[in-house]
Amino acid sequence: MRTVIFDLDGTLADTSGDLIAAANTCFRGLGLGDLLDPAADAATALRGGRAMLNLGFSRIEGFGEADVDAQYPILLAAYATDIDTHTVLYPGAMEAVEKLKTDGYAVGIATNKPEGLAETLMQSLGVRDAFASLIGADTLPVRKPDPEHHFEAVRRAGGDPKRSLLVGDTATDRNTSRNAGVPSVLVTFGPGRDDVLKLDPEATIDSFAELPDVVARLIG
Structure with a gap:
């Protein structure tokens, strides 16, 4: 998948x-x-x-x-x-996730935040159930940019690592995708926009509205 x-x-x-x-x-x-x-x-x-x-x-x-x-x-x-006083989902994030699921993609999370904190935050934001997997920094013996971190997130979501991609925002995410041999899509709407543009990912997006079409182009 x-x-x-x-x-x-x-x-x-x-x-x-x-x-x-x-x-x-x-x-x-x-x-x-x-x-x-x-x-x-x-x-x-x-x-x-x-x-x-x-x-x-x-x-x-x-x-x-x-x-x-x-x-x-x-x-x-x-x-x-005090994990969610200021935290907000980026505009259009969950709409893009739901569109991907409707289009037949599995979705998951691979973060270098400790798993327990990531679970707590996603539950607090009310969106944990939208994702089939969540791998944190301490879930496995390795973490990003080790490719196994990405692969395990894909497997736990029920997917095929060879038909996957990573959506991220930093050099760590870009290096993870390179190490895994899969495409990366990096977002440019965060505070590190200039740094992101220098990382030469397969694609960048300025808003989540662009993501479904970019994903379809990169992995079908």
């Missing part, structure tokens, strides 16, 4: 506001104040918790990788407590 696998953060949903809030909780706990800006640092937020902590600590003397390691579980706990 033809299958479309979606990244979550920065692809299906803008989670940057809640991620930055969780990182700033860590910084405030150390007496450093809010080191990250929700608008200016949104692209870093979508690269994950450690990226945010590294960026924040880079702005203060005397902090390094050991502090990132110490604060990371605190960030995850803060995020789990």
Whole structure:
């Protein structure tokens, strides 16, 4: 079965506001104040918790990788407590998902967010049941850009890895698709638009309304 696998953060949903809030909780706990800006640092937020902590600590003397390691579980706990205050699905995301399903595609999620947090967020947004699979960073011994992360998401959705593609927004997603030997479609409406355009994916989309036709062109 033809299958479309979606990244979550920065692809299906803008989670940057809640991620930055969780990182700033860590910084405030150390007496450093809010080191990250929700608008200016949104692209870093979508690269994950450690990226945010590294960026924040880079702005203060005397902090390094050991502090990132110490604060990371605190960030995850803060995020789990307040996971959906600012998060929103991108316009047209679920309409595109439902159109793909109507057209005969299986759909799933492969994210480097921990599985439990991804499940909680998708349930909170009321859309978990729309996806046949959800693979998180800790679901398997490997994570993106390892191709097995994508392949397992496809298999759990009931699909054929050879007839699949990945919809994402970062170099990690692009590298995953290359490693898997499948096409990638990268979204350009997130905070990392300029970086996305440099990654040379098989296709980009400026809105989810374009996705069904692009998918049909790439995998039939």
